[in-house]
């Protein structure tokens with residue numbers, strides 16, 4: 334087996350969900366809502382499955398979905414994308430990430446990444462032959478800083494991977510962070526691979542700014558989105574990639590031999606969903622903000638310090654100083670003895686330099702959050 338995969342542990346999300354099932358725990362670990370998702374979008378998908386065309390769709394995605402993606406990002410983020418040449422449908426953001434890294438990296442190229450980093454990034458970079466240069470972002474602010482970027486970027490840098498909003502820290506990089514990163518991308522002629530799957534799940538009146546919209550970045554950004562996050566349908570695995578036509582040619586070559594296509598019925602349903610009016614997205618955000626506040630208030634009342642959560646379905650508690658050990662031991666005890674699954678954030682730091690943060694998913698019914706809080710009472 335290739336050594337990159339031979340030494341790789343099973344992803345923390347699967348490990349924790351398996352433990353949650355084994356111990357009948359409330360699963361606040363892996364990020365998925367316990368709501369069935371928007372009924373009209375699911376009905377649309379069901380109709381397309383029963384009455385529609387179920388053979389291979391076009392390799393780049395159904396034209397209706399590619400047009401819907403372009404229209405959606407024009408309306409929500411002011412981007413101008415040509416649906417013919419600048420939009421491609423993938424089987425989730427995960428396929429888009431894998432394909433983009435395969436297409437963009439040549440063995441020996443350096444790739445700048447930011448820790449905490451989503452667990453798929455590093456193995457994919459390494460398997461593509463890239464040499465990772467990891468910039469560590471520290472809690473509670475998790476901000477980019479110029480000195481760290483200066484140390485990481487060089488003439489050998491080919492790609493930078495940015496996840497914005499950032500999972501697991503639940504932070505949103507704003508204009509200043511993005512402008513700083515854009516300056517480095519332009520100076521060193523680097524392509525930005527921007528994982529923006531959480532772009533719609535932002536709170537407190539904030540807006541997501543796509544890196545692609547910054548001066549100098551339109552031609553050098555690959556933007557990735559996921560219907561799984563936009564519509565709370567994580568199992569659908571419908572993703573999209575947006576990039577300048579020149580970059581897209583390489584991305585399409587990788588996609589054609591990874592999955593080639595994505596189920597057409599799901600694509601049709603996502604195309605329908607993307608046309609929803611802005612207030613639908615506002616209501617979705619407001620609902621998750623209430624869940625965030627419910628879990629955060631409950632955890633604070635139990636004595637757990639809660640970090641700010643500006644975006645995503647996650648919040649973090651800091652267990653340092655509570656005498657509860659490090660995050661991994663705490664999460665193991667939490668799931669096996671107390672019946673609540675969570676994610677140790679050290680799994681997102683390759684050097685395990687941060688070991689006291691625990692990520693909890695609040696995309697759950699109030700009763701589920703309350704039951705989890707009940708099980709955690711008396712721990713802090």
Ligand code: PMP
Pocket residue numbers: 364424425426427428451496500528530559560561562567570571572
């Ligand atoms: N990137 C990030 C940052 C994620 O959090 C996730 C999953 N939650 C993905 C990629 C994968 O998305 P998908 O399920 O569409 O493959």
Ligand code: GLN
Pocket residue numbers: 344346347362363364365500
């Ligand atoms: N992205 C999800 C999370 O952060 C998990 C996805 C997965 O299980 N691979 O929880």
